Amino acid sequence: MNAQFWLIQSFNGISYGALLFLLASGLTLIFGVMRIVNLAHGAYFLLGGYVALSVIATTGSWVLAVPVAALLVAMVGLVMERVFLRPLGFDPLRQVLLTVGFAFLFQQAALDIWGGDSLDIIPPDMLRGSTVIGGFHLPVYRIFMIGMAGVLGSILWLVMEKTRAGAMIRAAVDDSEMARGVGIDTSRVSMFIFALGAFLAALGGVIGGGFLGIYPGLDFEILPVAFAVVIIGGMGSLTGAAVGSLIVGLADNFGKALFPEVSYFTLYAPMVLILAVRPTGLFGRE
Amino acid sequence: MNPRGKILTVLVVLLALAVVTPFASSYLILLITQALVLGILAMSLDILLGFTGLPSLGQAAYLGMGAYLTAILATHYDFGLGWSFWVAIMLGILIGAATAALFGLFAIRATGVYFLMITLALGMCVWGLAYRWNSMTGGDNGINLPARPEFGIRLADDVTYFYVVLGFFVASLVMLYILVKSPFGRSLVGIRERELRMRILGYNTWLHKYIAFIIAGGFGGLAGVLWAHLSGHVSPQDVILATSVDALLMVVLGGPATLVGGAIGAGVVVFLRDYLSTVVPWWQYVLGGVYVLTILYLPGGLMGIPERIRRRRALSGSPAETKKLESASN
Numbered sequence: 001m002n003a004q005f006w007l008i009q010s011f012n013g014i015s016y017g018a019l020l021f022l023l024a025s026g027l028t029l030i031f032g033v034m035r036i037v038n039l040a041h042g043a044y045f046l047l048g049g050y051v052a053l054s055v056i057a058t059t060g061s062w063v064l065a066v067p068v069a070a071l072l073v074a075m076v077g078l079v080m081e082r083v084f085l086r087p088l089g090f091d092p093l094r095q096v097l098l099t100v101g102f103a104f105l106f107q108q109a110a111l112d113i114w115g116g117d118s119l120d121i122i123p124p125d126m127l128r129g130s131t132v133i134g135g136f137h138l139p140v141y142r143i144f145m146i147g148m149a150g151v152l153g154s155i156l157w158l159v160m161e162k163t164r165a166g167a168m169i170r171a172a173v174d175d176s177e178m179a180r181g182v183g184i185d186t187s188r189v190s191m192f193i194f195a196l197g198a199f200l201a202a203l204g205g206v207i208g209g210g211f212l213g214i215y216p217g218l219d220f221e222i223l224p225v226a227f228a229v230v231i232i233g234g235m236g237s238l239t240g241a242a243v244g245s246l247i248v249g250l251a252d253n254f255g256k257a258l259f260p261e262v263s264y265f266t267l268y269a270p271m272v273l274i275l276a277v278r279p280t281g282l283f284g285r286e
Numbered sequence: 287m288n289p290r291g292k293i294l295t296v297l298v299v300l301l302a303l304a305v306v307t308p309f310a311s312s313y314l315i316l317l318i319t320q321a322l323v324l325g326i327l328a329m330s331l332d333i334l335l336g337f338t339g340l341p342s343l344g345q346a347a348y349l350g351m352g353a354y355l356t357a358i359l360a361t362h363y364d365f366g367l368g369w370s371f372w373v374a375i376m377l378g379i380l381i382g383a384a385t386a387a388l389f390g391l392f393a394i395r396a397t398g399v400y401f402l403m404i405t406l407a408l409g410m411c412v413w414g415l416a417y418r419w420n421s422m423t424g425g426d427n428g429i430n431l432p433a434r435p436e437f438g439i440r441l442a443d444d445v446t447y448f449y450v451v452l453g454f455f456v457a458s459l460v461m462l463y464i465l466v467k468s469p470f471g472r473s474l475v476g477i478r479e480r481e482l483r484m485r486i487l488g489y490n491t492w493l494h495k496y497i498a499f500i501i502a503g504g505f506g507g508l509a510g511v512l513w514a515h516l517s518g519h520v521s522p523q524d525v526i527l528a529t530s531v532d533a534l535l536m537v538v539l540g541g542p543a544t545l546v547g548g549a550i551g552a553g554v555v556v557f558l559r560d561y562l563s564t565v566v567p568w569w570q571y572v573l574g575g576v577y578v579l580t581i582l583y584l585p586g587g588l589m590g591i592p593e594r595i596r597r598r599r600a601l602s603g604s605p606a607e608t609k610k611l612e613s614a615s616n
Binding site for chain 2: 031035037039084087088092093094096097098100101102103104105107108109111112220223224227228231260261262263264265267268269271272273275276279
């Protein structure tokens, strides 16, 4: 275990964290604004990957597949929020169960349409292979993942901090009743955030598909990891999602490399501790 | 229906089940036994969800602890396969309760969505150990159990095992029924309705919830032991999030705070998942659809249907009677 081991593992952890950020940023915003634990979020990730596969199969264009998959799944999220979640009102348990019902429906639909095999999303030539940086051979795709998360995270941050829409969202996160009181249409904010969350998750699915593969069951495999990120970072906080993604990405990688027998335990036990000691996470607010 | 009528109905149904099941096909017997085991799990969760108002997303953890303990004792130590089966049952209950006692320290303080998340995380801890602790749990492959215990009677016979499971189911139902009718059970309902008021009245609500959590864990552990011997195989699949979610759905589907509702929900879910899946390929649409429809249109679950019908009738009848019904339900 020399310096090279630590550097390579750190790089792998950070790139996995980048992927998690795409999934968790939407999840944390949905939770922040609507207080909904969305168990269908993993399904959005999976659907994004599958739709991208279909687009690639028909048009052969990976570049086209990315936005098409993300937008299509965002539409699914939008309809789900408008037609089913909104009429339910505020009832955490029923909301959670409803999203589970949808997760099962999406799972079955994906199985029917795309079958049960593990499929790979093959990125364009430009992103394949590896490059040498400072004497290390690093896969280009992982660098691309980190870059993508960095760019998207910056855009999200700018929108949230510098625009009027962002201020409305932050107000809804902090105190949705008060936000309604000063004339913010929180219902529309919720709709927008839910669609955005689905969009980001699907994007994660397309990008993650080139790295994890796309297969039935991936949805419920990645979902708890995304929840770990959200909880460690603090529910509703974008900064928290970024920091949480890095922590979980690194913990997951080093856990698997150093203590394979308890690797998942080392991931979820800190999550429990944080919830018990500081339920709002590292960056969440009361 | 008055309480006596309800008890009588449950008794008749259980008796009918005991009489009819041996004549069913061997596959159906296994399904019914499975539904009974999951029914115990669902009832244990109902104590938390229905009576105390604590929606746990990690109930599969206790099932897993009981099941893995049984499997490890049987394969590593050759224990629990004769008369010691009864000791294994006790140990399963104890490990479920002990795990809950540990988890409860973290979980009980949390409320609402935070309780959901922390129980989810605790459940994932157990799953993580089951999945990765290869030397102990066999990792992804799980553990294959030897043939079911034999002590004078052979549990390897599916009908015999069905009766044993039915016995445990009835015992659990009776114990939990006594529990929820006891002063302790009443105060749990009080906590569900308004915790602050209970605290002001001088109840130690944390302790009440903690004890309920431990009891639920114990019954979950019992379900785990029975589960391990039923399927003859224990794997991380038994502990995944989806199993915990299933347990929640069983309770919500059948009707929270009714005990038997959870068992009915377990029956419906097992039937849909294991029977319908052999008949039609699109069974999961039915399962997902049933969940969505129940949550949207049947907040009281299947057990709530008679009440709804009565209310609707009362509503179309005299307004005075409606008022009486409403005040009675409050």
